[in-house]
Amino acid sequence: MADSICRTLRDGALEGELAPTLTIKDSLASPFGFHLFSHILLQLSSHVMAQKSQSQAIVIVALSRSPSSYTALLNMNGVDIASSNKWIHILDCYTDPLGWKDKTRKSVNVTDPSHQISLATSSYKTVKDVDKLFSVITELGRGLVRENKARFCVAIDSLSELLRHASLQSVASLVSNLRSHDQVSSIFGLLHSDLHEERAAAVLEYMSSMVGSVDPYHHSADGQRGYLENSLPEQNFTKGKFNVRFKRRNGRVRAMCEEFKVEPGGISFTSVSSGDGTAIAGLLPKVQFNLQLSEKERIDRSNVVLPFEHQGNGKPIQIYDGRRSLEESNSEANPISSVKKEDSAMGEIIYFRDSDDEMPDSDEDPDDDLDI
Structure with missing residues (x-):
């Protein structure tokens, strides 16, 4: 060197x-x-x-x-x-x-x-x-x-x-x-x-x-x-x-x-x-802001509720991922006979796949952590 x-x-x-x-x-x-x-x-x-x-x-x-x-x-x-x-x-x-x-x-x-x-x-x-x-x-x-x-x-x-x-x-x-x-x-x-x-x-x-x-x-x-x-x-x-x-x-x-x-x-x-x-730990140039989080900052960050994140209301979480079985598809063949949610006071949007080979929607939730 x-x-x-x-x-x-x-x-x-x-x-x-x-x-x-x-x-x-x-x-x-x-x-x-x-x-x-x-x-x-x-x-x-x-x-x-x-x-x-x-x-x-x-x-x-x-x-x-x-x-x-x-x-x-x-x-x-x-x-x-x-x-x-x-x-x-x-x-x-x-x-x-x-x-x-x-x-x-x-x-x-x-x-x-x-x-x-x-x-x-x-x-x-x-x-x-x-x-x-x-x-x-x-x-x-x-x-x-x-x-x-x-x-x-x-x-x-x-x-x-x-x-x-x-x-x-x-x-x-x-x-x-x-x-x-x-x-x-x-x-x-x-x-x-x-x-x-x-x-x-x-x-x-x-x-x-x-x-x-x-x-x-x-x-x-x-x-x-x-x-x-x-x-x-x-x-x-x-x-x-x-x-x-x-x-x-x-x-x-x-x-x-x-x-x-x-x-x-x-x-x-x-x-x-x-x-x-x-x-080499202390060789990085000194800057005017901290690049690391303190323990309190980590706790505060974990407590922040993000938009559409599960609120934990105690009910089972069922998120549609575009992969329903054939029986579910047949039961929903007639949109008029579809069952509405118990607590739903508004209309529903019912989605039908063109075929079983259709790829999941782009708005799917792979991590299963969003209320959509």
Whole structure:
């Protein structure tokens, strides 16, 4: 499944369509979102280097990690830092996001760590200005790909940090503008969902074509969840479940789940059997109406009397179904001699079949539950 995400981001956007967007959600119960973010970043980097990706460059918007940490990450995984400057650029929103350190440097001599970074890096010191941030990201991307029709990928390591400094509307506008930009191939970002209201997470999920939720690993030995409320199991410190919801262009939603394990050499994934329904139970998108009935609603529904339904007056129910025997047909050969119902104060409609082979009427009651 993680491979499916990487392939979708690698293949990029079709002509005239929005760029595929992935939002990774984690929480304090399973804080492995950045591990998954790093895994996807490394996979896309390898595709870009091998020229197997629609995007020819990557712009990393660093909000929660220093640029030096990305240098170490890429270097540790065998990426040539010297040549990577041609296809990767870091927009440093981490070192001085609000420009406060500039004021400090006027009175105190502070070394600028950006000069010690090997990767191509640009500082951005007005994170609150999201419109300007969009312009800077697109300018950096165009500077990397150079060609007019070439595309680049945008990686945002913390949407939560953006939401700290800017409004939800402006952050949503940034994502929307990036998706619709004709040179953006794909977008992926990380959101710490437990730090925000449900509305913020719902808006970003709505704007994403893929949503990945990082959930704790629950050890189930007897069918019950082994997750303790007061203390996390040992497995939750190294393992977890990655639930992903893919939104297709035709409107359908496909849900998948994988287990992952964080190891010193990286992160590994194992598929979850289809019989494990608990992994996919909560993946359906949240709607504003309830699709299930409560016990009281079921009882109330069963007590509703439908039109023409038997009222239960105690008399035997005899419903004509067009299948009377030959004796009954002969006894009713003369309509004048037909017997009227005891309680009937009105006329009757007497029906004669043309032959015994005639099929039952279309208004028959196969379930025998209507007063007709």
